[in-house]
Amino acid sequence: MIEVNHIYKTFYVPHEVKALVDVSNKIEAGEVVVVIGPSGSGKSTFLRCLNRLETAEHGQILVDGVDIFDPKTDINTVRAEMGMVFQSFNLYPHLTVHGNVTLAQKLVRKRHKKEREEKTMMLLEKVGIAAKAKAWPSNLSGGQQQRVAIARALAMDPKIMLFDEPTSALDPEMIGEVLDVMKALAKEGMTMVCVTHEMGFAREVADRVIFMDEGMIVEEGTPEKFYQNPSHDRTKLFLKQIL
Amino acid sequence: MEQNVSNIKRLSNPIAYVFSVCGYVALLFLVIGSVYYATVAVDYQWRWFKVPKYFMYQQAITLYAEGYGEIDTIAANKDKVDILVTTDAGDRTYTVPRDSFDWVEGDMVSPGDVIASYEGGWKPGILARGLWVTLKISFLSTIFGIFLGIVGGVARVSDTPVLKWSAITYVEVIRGSPLLVQIMIFYFVLGTTMNNILMMNGIPKLHPEWYGIMALSVFTGAYVVEIVRAGIESIHPGQVEAARSSGMTYFQCMFYIILPQALRTILPPLAGQFINLIKDSSLLGMISIRELTKATREGITTSLQTFELWILCAILYLLMTFTLSMCVQYLERRTATK
């Protein structure tokens, strides 16, 4: 479903940082992949390359066989198939919860009003926040905002969902409600790439865990093998720190 | 809360507070009083009663006979009167108010005799017309200025060199020269060439007002570009990422996500810009547009009521700018509730 072939990314401003160095990976349809690694190891950059929020300098990414860095590719059609959820929610503050979930359905999917309304209410129901449809994002708790953000991404009927530390900005008591939504999604068979340090989540639904450090994929494997029996010293050190 | 109260409120003693307010009123009277006293000292005759006619006046109408003949019939026509006059120059019916003539049927008339004289309907005076022109020009320039500013602001933040550099050039060129000079260029350079081209193609000339509106719009637009740019840049980049990652195009993101949010930061400086626009429109008198300032000058040449009319002129500008800033404050409060 996603094929990443030898991508490199270097930032030159404010100073030179090799964010990704020769990263390759293959994500199958229906697979749930968890990416972990220390701060600054390039996890976000990797995720953001998958829908071209960042462009790699070298290398190739194929999404459903489409080369996303090819200038001839219409990136908006590719992006519509990939939902993204951010650490800081990024809800549109000038729109209600309902408006947040509806807008892209109208602009990108060109759905008719009736269809949009049904879809929106169905999704808000699904993430357990239908009662707040008319509320403004600023009046919601962090957990509620993140669930709205997930509903907003799902509204496009994406084939792939990307999560960039969806729970790290949340108070501990709200992490569970967001993870529950994500677990339900994983069990429905959604293809997911999640940057998250929630080990419980990884163990329960991940098919594969990827450990990144200094812009490289150091190690990957099933959650069982990865957490119990890591092979690299850097992985061992990192796991010791977060446990 | 307590830290926010002004100095006046912090005067805990109510008597001290009242004194302070009285002091303000006294100061106001002192200033107005001394201006008045100074004008008396130089023998200025205040004639405020002459001012209203610059807003509204009744036109005096006098009708004359056109040839030798007689008053044929005088017949009532609703609340007016029809006078049929037959002369060697032809027959004519004058419809006039009841008490505006002094004839009976059969009277002889000669050319130049006054058939009737009366006060016609109310007409707007020169100041009222000037005020209207200023409002019209300011309104249209505001609309075009906002349009130019938004287009330019969006171009200014884009990565495409042709758009970005065009916007920068526009802003720098316009902000680097006096508005008065620009008005002259628009009228005498652009206006002359354009009117000549229009004439050559058999299209009537454009009224100077249009060149004035162009100059003001282009001038204001350049400042609005910078205001819009600052507004756009104040929006968190996460908003763009959220919108673009859902498949929205650059322009959809701009018009549905960025600009509506930027509006809140844009509104206050934008209001200041349009208040300036109203005041700057006074320069258009230089290209023979009879807006409020020029109308005041013309009013003074006929009446010589210099002090009254200039003070009135200033008050009218103040009324316009004050109304505008009230409207914007209202809008600001409405957008802030979200």
Ligand SMILES: Nc1ncnc2c1ncn2[C@@H]1O[C@H](COP(=O)(O)OP(=O)(O)OP(=O)(O)O)[C@@H](O)[C@H]1O
């Ligand atoms: N837009 C940018 N401009 C410059 N440098 C950047 C930019 N984005 C990321 N970097 C740098 O690239 C490196 C990798 O960043 P990235 O955000 O991918 O790390 P991360 O693994 O997601 O870290 P974190 O856990 O803190 O989110 C870091 O050193 C970061 O400073």
Ligand SMILES: [Mg+2]
């Ligand atoms: Mg990150």
